[in-house]
Amino acid sequence: MRKTTDVIGEMVFHNQILPEDIPKIDLYIDQVIQLFESSFVDSKRRSDEKILTKTMINNYAKGKLFYPVHNKKYSRDHIMLISLIYQMKSALSINDVKQVLTGINEKAEQKELDLEAFYRSYLALQQSNTEVFADALKHQTQEAADQVVEVKDSEELERVLLIASLVHTSNLYRRAAEKLVDEMVERVEK
Template identity: 30%
Template sequence: MENASDKIQNWVKQVQEHQTAGWDSMPEIYLYMDQVITYMERQLNLFGRDEQSVLLTPSMINNYVKDRVLPRPDKKKYGREHLAMLTIISLLKQVLSIQDISSVLNSGNGEVFQKEIYETFRVAQQEELASVCERVNTAVEQGEEELLWLACALAVEASARRIVAERILSELSHSKTESEEKQS
């Protein structure tokens, strides 16, 4: 029977080997909702709290479309842009509000912009995960108490980074609103 440290090491190994699909590796064909869910489960399965975590459901997707975070599907079919945006939304919604995520995703338009945002996100995520995985491996070697301290340190770092990200997005939003009001 595996202990917690062994399970953590196995998970870290999977994360280190995982490659979130690049823009050009995503399906070029349009997918129906059930196919989107299946595809996204494969993309996101390592990033939940545990194996039973559900990071995306059809009702979540419908709400993102209704709230204009995600573009409307074309005849109930979702394309590469949708998959990229859903990946970003699913992973960032644990840290940022949907409103903040929407402001980032919808701050430009066109496929080139969406590709750039997605690829920047994907590479940054991969680099951060690699760094954190190194820290986890070091902590595992030192024992469960060190893992507990690392979990606490990572939570504090995440909180601090969320606070800064929210402030930046808030200031940018206020600045954009003031600029639009001056132009009116």
């Protein structure tokens, strides 16, 4: 099986929209899509995959995942919120994402939160998570290899074990996130 370092090297962890990448002027929806497409192009699994579409953004707006736009233009704060939605929707339901971001949206709309500072904190955590992930992937790869020592077709079995292990780990993280969302909802309801 390929070395873990090769797999990690091929994965793109730096794809993110940094605050300094966001223009200082408000953007129309096509410009927002272009910004996301150019920023996340290397993280696509397939070249024909869409990162963000007008329909997605309109659905986020209708679902009130971010506060209303003005004159069909998206502010820097909207773009940071859409980036958070983009990241969260791969593991959480849209309803859960909405629950998580409701307070952030309200504070950002009322200018009670420096969304850029919050977003930079998120990016710093993301960088730290990337380092933790790389170490964990090396460990999981070794664990899978250790389980199939001296077995015929061990490379295929090792790969299947590693994939199953990664999916299980992903599910554990998703369930932990869902539990935290549920606790947020309970606190709000009280």
